[in-house]
Amino acid sequence: MNELPLQGRIAVVTGSDSGIGRAIALALAEAGADVAISFRSKQESAEEVAEKVRAMGRRAFCARLDVSAADTADQYFEAVTRELGQVDILVNNAGIDGKTGDVAEIGIEDWDQVINVNLRGPFICIRKLLPGMIARGKGVILNITSVHEVIPWAGHTAYCAAKAGMAMMTRSMALELKDSGVRVVALAPGAIRTPINHDVWEDPQKMADLKTKIPLGRIGEVEEIARIARVLVSDDASYLTGVTVTVDGGMTAYANFSKGG
Ligand code: BGC
Numbered sequence: 001m002n003e004l005p006l007q008g009r010i011a012v013v014t015g016s017d018s019g020i021g022r023a024i025a026l027a028l029a030e031a032g033a034d035v036a037i038s039f040r041s042k043q044e045s046a047e048e049v050a051e052k053v054r055a056m057g058r059r060a061f062c063a064r065l066d067v068s069a070a071d072t073a074d075q076y077f078e079a080v081t082r083e084l085g086q087v088d089i090l091v092n093n094a095g096i097d098g099k100t101g102d103v104a105e106i107g108i109e110d111w112d113q114v115i116n117v118n119l120r121g122p123f124i125c126i127r128k129l130l131p132g133m134i135a136r137g138k139g140v141i142l143n144i145t146s147v148h149e150v151i152p153w154a155g156h157t158a159y160c161a162a163k164a165g166m167a168m169m170t171r172s173m174a175l176e177l178k179d180s181g182v183r184v185v186a187l188a189p190g191a192i193r194t195p196i197n198h199d200v201w202e203d204p205q206k207m208a209d210l211k212t213k214i215p216l217g218r219i220g221e222v223e224e225i226a227r228i229a230r231v232l233v234s235d236d237a238s239y240l241t242g243v244t245v246t247v248d249g250g251m252t253a254y255a256n257f258s259k260g261g
Helices: 019-030 044-055 070-083 106-138 157-176 196-203 204-212 222-232
Strands: 008-014 034-038 062-064 091-094 137-142 180-191 244-245
Touching: 008 019, 008 070, 019 034, 019 044, 019 091, 019 137, 019 222, 034 070, 044 062, 044 106, 062 070, 070 106, 091 106, 091 196, 106 137, 106 157, 106 180, 137 157, 137 222, 157 180, 196 204, 222 244
Parallel strands: 008 034, 008 091, 034 062, 091 137, 137 180, 180 244
Antiparallel strands: none
């Protein structure tokens, strides 16, 4: 029997108590990886994910991690290494949409919160794990961005700035790491049914508007992102670094040009 593609690999997926992070954690475990789960507030949901990973016969670690706080990140990653071993795969998934509002209205602390979690947080996690990956000559960093790394979004300027920053971090780091054996890739989901956008998919009117923005005409499901993530962190993607792979039902393909023009 063929070995599973991620057999024996150790992966960290931040923000894996729900949504896309949860689906990625489960997909990586299914592909053979041992997985470190993290949560900011929903411990019970996170423990449930860890249990599912164990039920697949993999090892799981689960603890609280606020990616924007460097000291808790230190403790978290030290515990992961102690419990599971050296990390091969880091999925920077934890993120927030933050307070919605025009730049003229939001406060400095609202801006900082989004940038701290969505941009500074991934840097903190990378900084902790990268030296080990470089020393061992292998590793994959997968940054979960968004279509809003390229699509502007009124009322979400900090979010867009953070996601665009994460994309450029991916590209610049890939150059820094060109000879190291470590790949850095970004995955940009479109509109995916998760707790972050429940206000949209629970409201028929908002949902109708959303569909006009998506050529495939429907919201995506978390598994559709997780399946691609699983490939991107595996050796099947060995020739991929410094790019964003966009999984968005065509959202970035200018849906309103499907007719007329
Ligand atoms: C946001 C979602 C939104 C999607 C498409 C994501 O980055 O978190 O709320 O539905 O982009 O606009």
